[in-house]
Amino acid sequence: MAELVNARKALMTNPLKSSAPLGAALAYLGIAGAVPLLHGAQGCTSFALVLTVRHTREAIPLQTTALDEVATIMGGADNLEQALVNLTKRMKPRFIGIATTALVETRGEDMEGDLRLILARRPELAGVRVVLAHTPDYHGGLEDGWSRAVAAIIETIVEPADGAAPLPPQVNLLPGVHQTAADIEWMVETAQAFGLAAVVLPDVSQSLDGTVPAQYVATTLGGTALEDIVRMGRARHTIAIGEHMRAPAELLSARTGVPATVLRSLTGLGPADEFVALLSEISGRPAPAGLRRQRSQLLDAMLDGHFQFGGRRVAIGADPDLLFALSGFFAALGADIVAAVAATANAPHLAACAAKRVVVGDLMDLEDLARAGGAELLVTHSHGRQAAERLHIPLLRCGFPVFDRLGALHRGTAGYRGTRDLIFEVANTVLAGMHTHGPDDFASAIPPPFTADQEKHHAGASPVAH
Amino acid sequence: MNEALKSRIAAVFNEPACPTNNAKTEKERRKGCSKPLTPGAAAGGCAFDGAKIALQPITDAVHLVHGPLACEGNGWDNRHSGSSGPQTYRLGFTTDLSEMDIVLGNGEKLLYRAIREAIARHAPPAVFVYATCVPAMIGDDIEAVCRHATGKLGTPCIPVNAPGFVGPKNLGNRLAGETLLAHVIGTREPAVVTPTDVNILGEYNVAGELWQVKPLLEAIGIRLQATICGDARYNDIASCHRARVNMMVCSSALINIARVMQERWGIPYFEGSFYGISDTSDSLRTLAGMLVARGADPALAERTEALITAEEARAWARIAPYREALRGKRVLLYTGGVKSWSIVSALQEIGMVITHTSVRKSTDEDKGRIRALMGGDAHMVDSIPPREMYAQLARGEADIMLSGGRSQFVALKARTPWRDINQERHLAFAGYDGVVALVAELHRALTNPVWQEVRRPAPWECADAPAAAHSAAGG
Numbered sequence: 001m002a003e004l005v006n007a008r009k010a011l012m013t014n015p016l017k018s019s020a021p022l023g024a025a026l027a028y029l030g031i032a033g034a035v036p037l038l039h040g041a042q043g044c045t046s047f048a049l050v051l052t053v054r055h056t057r058e059a060i061p062l063q064t065t066a067l068d069e070v071a072t073i074m075g076g077a078d079n080l081e082q083a084l085v086n087l088t089k090r091m092k093p094r095f096i097g098i099a100t101t102a103l104v105e106t107r108g109e110d111m112e113g114d115l116r117l118i119l120a121r122r123p124e125l126a127g128v129r130v131v132l133a134h135t136p137d138y139h140g141g142l143e144d145g146w147s148r149a150v151a152a153i154i155e156t157i158v159e160p161a162d163g164a165a166p167l168p169p170q171v172n173l174l175p176g177v178h179q180t181a182a183d184i185e186w187m188v189e190t191a192q193a194f195g196l197a198a199v200v201l202p203d204v205s206q207s208l209d210g211t212v213p214a215q216y217v218a219t220t221l222g223g224t225a226l227e228d229i230v231r232m233g234r235a236r237h238t239i240a241i242g243e244h245m246r247a248p249a250e251l252l253s254a255r256t257g258v259p260a261t262v263l264r265s266l267t268g269l270g271p272a273d274e275f276v277a278l279l280s281e282i283s284g285r286p287a288p289a290g291l292r293r294q295r296s297q298l299l300d301a302m303l304d305g306h307f308q309f310g311g312r313r314v315a316i317g318a319d320p321d322l323l324f325a326l327s328g329f330f331a332a333l334g335a336d337i338v339a340a341v342a343a344t345a346n347a348p349h350l351a352a353c354a355a356k357r358v359v360v361g362d363l364m365d366l367e368d369l370a371r372a373g374g375a376e377l378l379v380t381h382s383h384g385r386q387a388a389e390r391l392h393i394p395l396l397r398c399g400f401p402v403f404d405r406l407g408a409l410h411r412g413t414a415g416y417r418g419t420r421d422l423i424f425e426v427a428n429t430v431l432a433g434m435h436t437h438g439p440d441d442f443a444s445a446i447p448p449p450f451t452a453d454q455e456k457h458h459a460g461a462s463p464v465a466h
Numbered sequence: 467m468n469e470a471l472k473s474r475i476a477a478v479f480n481e482p483a484c485p486t487n488n489a490k491t492e493k494e495r496r497k498g499c500s501k502p503l504t505p506g507a508a509a510g511g512c513a514f515d516g517a518k519i520a521l522q523p524i525t526d527a528v529h530l531v532h533g534p535l536a537c538e539g540n541g542w543d544n545r546h547s548g549s550s551g552p553q554t555y556r557l558g559f560t561t562d563l564s565e566m567d568i569v570l571g572n573g574e575k576l577l578y579r580a581i582r583e584a585i586a587r588h589a590p591p592a593v594f595v596y597a598t599c600v601p602a603m604i605g606d607d608i609e610a611v612c613r614h615a616t617g618k619l620g621t622p623c624i625p626v627n628a629p630g631f632v633g634p635k636n637l638g639n640r641l642a643g644e645t646l647l648a649h650v651i652g653t654r655e656p657a658v659v660t661p662t663d664v665n666i667l668g669e670y671n672v673a674g675e676l677w678q679v680k681p682l683l684e685a686i687g688i689r690l691q692a693t694i695c696g697d698a699r700y701n702d703i704a705s706c707h708r709a710r711v712n713m714m715v716c717s718s719a720l721i722n723i724a725r726v727m728q729e730r731w732g733i734p735y736f737e738g739s740f741y742g743i744s745d746t747s748d749s750l751r752t753l754a755g756m757l758v759a760r761g762a763d764p765a766l767a768e769r770t771e772a773l774i775t776a777e778e779a780r781a782w783a784r785i786a787p788y789r790e791a792l793r794g795k796r797v798l799l800y801t802g803g804v805k806s807w808s809i810v811s812a813l814q815e816i817g818m819v820i821t822h823t824s825v826r827k828s829t830d831e832d833k834g835r836i837r838a839l840m841g842g843d844a845h846m847v848d849s850i851p852p853r854e855m856y857a858q859l860a861r862g863e864a865d866i867m868l869s870g871g872r873s874q875f876v877a878l879k880a881r882t883p884w885r886d887i888n889q890e891r892h893l894a895f896a897g898y899d900g901v902v903a904l905v906a907e908l909h910r911a912l913t914n915p916v917w918q919e920v921r922r923p924a925p926w927e928c929a930d931a932p933a934a935a936h937s938a939a940g941g
Contacts, residue, residue: 010579011530012562013587019536041599042503043512043630047540050871054544059852059875066503072603072631083506090507090851102534103599103631106568137534138565138600212879212920216856364557383543386556403544 002353006345007361014363014383016317017343018400020135021099022048023145023177025062026400028097028131030202031153032223035061035093037083039076039111040101042066044137054403056208061219063087067103076104077114084118088128091218094226097149098132105136129226131156141344142400143244143319146177150201150248153229154255161233161256170235171196171282172258174249176242178322178399181205182412183266187241190276190415193291194283199228199235208409233258237282239275241266241414242321243349264349265325266414267422268332269298275415294416301420302333308427309333315370316340316355317363317380318399320347325413326379326398327354329422338373341366363387377430394429470609471602471627478640483725503634509872512630514598515541516638520720521594521626521645523670523695524703526552528590530559532577532608533598537630538562546892548674550697554588563600573606581615581623591700592622592650602629622700624649639719646694646703647726656691656705661762663691663709664753665727667720667735671696675896679740682777682897686769688753694720707731711756713738713749734760740896742812743781747774781898785816788909793817795912798864800824800850800873801887809868809887810839816905821864822847852876866912881920883911 021038025048028036038045045064052060065071065079084096100111115132119125133152135145171191175184184205191198206222213221232238233256240249240262249260261278265271272295280287312335316326320342327337331354340355341362350358359365363380367387370378378388381399388395402408412418481487511519514537522529522545531538542558549555561580567573581593593615597608612623628641656663664683669676676696683690692698692706707727712735714724724735734756738749754762754770796819799809810820825833825846836846850858852873859867859880867877870888877884885907887895895904 009583010561010576011581011583012535012560013584014558015535015539015542015560015562017535017539017562019534019540021536022540037506041512041630042508042510042634043515044536046509046511046515047536050544051540053871053875057875059879063506064508066505066508067631068503068633069631072599079505082504086504086506088506101536102563103603106600106603136565137536138563138568141535212881216853216860216876216879218853383558386543386553 002340002351002355002358004351005357005359007359007365012362014367014386016341016361016363016366016380016383017141017319018051019048019137020140020142020145020148021101021137022051023142023147024097024099024133024135024149025145026052026142026177026204027146027149027153027202028095028099029060029220030204030207030223031095031097031229032207032220032225033094034097034207034220034223035063035087035091035095035218036097036099037063037065037087038099038101039065039080040067040103041072044101044103051401051403055401055408056210057406058208058210061091072103072107075107075109077109077118080111080114081118081122084125084128084130085122088125093128093219096128096130097153098130099135099145099149100133101135102137105134105138129157140346141319142177143242143321144344144346147244147247150174150245151251153201154232154248154252157226157229158232158252158255159230161258164234166197166234168195168197169283171198171279172232172235172238172252173198173200174238174240174245174252175200175202176245176321178319178325179241179266179414180412181209181409183414183418186412186415186417187266187275190291191279193288194279194285196236196279196283199232200224201229201232204409210409232256237261237278239263239278243324243347244321264321265328266418267325268329268419269295269302269416270332271325271328272298272415272419291416294420298416298420301423305423305427306333308430309335311336312377312430313338313373313375314377314379315366315373315375317343317366317384319343320350322399323358324349324353329413329419330354330379333423338375339366339369341369367391377426394433396426396429468605468607471632474627474641474644475632475637478637478644478722481640481722481725483721511635511638513628513632513634513638513641514596514630516635517626517628517642517645518596518638519545519635519670520639520642521695522555523547523549523693524592524594524698524700525549525555526591527700528554528557528559528584528588528593529596530561530580530584530593531596531598532561532563532573532580532601532606533596534563534600535560537596537598545670546673547670548677548697550677552699554590557588559584568600568604571604573601573604574611577606577608577611578615581611582619585619585621590621592624594624594626596626597629599629599631602627602631622649622653636719640722643720643723647723650700650704651723651727652704652707652730654701654704656708659708660689661710661760662688662757662766664688664711664713664757665691665706665709666693666696667712667714667723669693669696669715673892673894675740675894675900678894678897678900682746682750682773683753686750686754686773687766688757694723707733709733710760710762711735711753713753715739739808741808741900742815743778743898743901744815745808745811746897746901747778750774777898781902784902785905788905789817791909791913792905794819795865795908796821796863798822798855798858798867798869800855800867800869810836812901812904814839815901818908820845822850824849856880866908881917883914883917885911
């Protein structure tokens, strides 16, 4: 059990957290024909848009209700109505996902009521499914926004089970915000290998995976089809990844009666085995040969890679579910997690992370803890680059945003395949920083009076490339 | 919103030195300059964003954002405004207002404590405190907190009152200018004063462009006192009121600073540009001329001419190898509009053809310049909807698009060369060296064989391919 420390200070320095409305927008971007709409000032959308574009390197349809001073005081319902009408006319979406911001939530309007009235009096919105999630910036972070948006979609669009049992049998997958296109592809392929058809909500592997369409599309192209969401009640089972997907999974169960299982992680041998065992149970089939081979490859990667993990001092900063997954992954290969910082406190399993202490804080906390613990590897998103420079240690980019490297969406950390590749990436990062020993490394062969502290540093400072 | 902020915005809208404002009737003027935004069809940053862009390049200061997470958390460390020294400005500071802080009205106390913590750890020469929408709405008085903190902690704390909902980015730039005039400029005396001291206004040192210009100034003996704000130090800006000339770049976003500095301290200003060979030469010539007129050594003008002659010749010689390949190539120029006239003339100098240039944010004066350069209105567009932009590029109506990151993927998905010329860019295009760099970069973009590669038909798209035949038979 980790000790949980909330480092709440007045000053946050170098935010680790991204905002909840942005998390909701990312979820909405996994729906086909979608336009996410942030209900707030234009800057709320502009900042979120720029960051998402830099992470995905895609054109992102993200709109704003553009509240000005008057609307802020008088109420934003008119702006919401105009935004829905204008963007429907211009962009012809099939789905609009509204995420509220701190600005409208502080004023506290009856937005559901407003939305019902708008939809009732505006025939031009008849062909569009509109969903609203409450995601004030002052509450939680990326995971909370993502989770609430998925819950809002389920609440509004999923219909009660109609008793139909499609062939092949269906399984619902609810990935977390930290799952990339590559992760989702692995989950879907693995389900298919058990003869199961997967409905993924939301499915960024179809919408943010980088395609070059033959014509201009203003909305998302690809993503979960609305028809598939409607029929999620036909599934045999729902599998949600991460604690932040528990609430949507339970909501889906309550609405449809489909049983749900929440897996806290898909990264590492144990978590991947759990997923595979669950699919085997749902389908009633044994694991197919291809999957057995993948597992064997992962075992080999663990054997080859463990040299670079054992005793390695690692500092990790991430949203709670990603932190849980990564700390479990590193600990299982023998790394020493000297710093674990969570972006938000909003998770029941932080104390279960594989670290002595989990601090809820920012990237400056991570940097301070990493320095104090003599970390050799920093694991966090791209904003950790300044800390890594100051600490003179390599940065393994994980989570959101990754804006200074290509292919963030195609880098997997889930399942046998993603774990295998992550082991290689970590090991290669460590290997790239190694130097060949010279006489100076052993200058203290007959050491001065011994101290435990020196011994620790000596042992850590001179690994050799094999 | 408090009365002080309201009247400040009204004052900014009524800028006497602004040509657009002067061309308006009294009634139009009272309405202000911000065009109302269209919900569901708006793009661009807010006033807070604009204020932060303008001030953040004060590199030794702490820039503390008072608000809920998104304002700083989603936007920090996202520009490439370089520093030759301090790195404090790259840190992201925010009070990260929580629900409890808002409900209990703790905002002001929290802000004071945050300021104290920042000063204790980083010992900056000043703290800039930015208001955002939520604290502005619930009535946190950041000016009072800053006054209190300045007195108590002994470090200047400067309130930047430009919450996002008051208007667009450009308004934020101007409010940043007002902030500097009200709290910073003229509060300290410079240690050194020379007859050739100048300030540059509206230069943010994106990708290090200031460093392409500064050596030119140094070579002819012009001393740069302050750049507002690029690679800036708090003290240099606080004492920049003793400079002899102000040069305003990036159109007129900070015209209020230039005008007030002329009124208060008699510093003349002009608007110039360091984009393009002839604009760079003109700017150097004007700077030198104005300094000499204010008593600098007349030899400065001769040194300037000598430098211009040598640098122009050198630049043209370096551009020569690319000219043939670039001549007649068609450019779709889609910037925020502020610098478009400057870029237009730079591209025309090397023989490229501008198909369209956007003038969304340009002033009438900017438009006049473009009209003169391009011979009429035909090529000026307000904005191009992405769908139309994609269609134009897909039809091959331009060989390359130059724009900001926002429209990058419209061009790339249309399999058309694209380069970033906005503030997020990584390449520096200013001064004589910058023109050469721009030309080399355009050449690299246009001649990359990748454009043929990505237009290559897929195996199943070739009529005689076995795959096509097979699927036809199967279908």
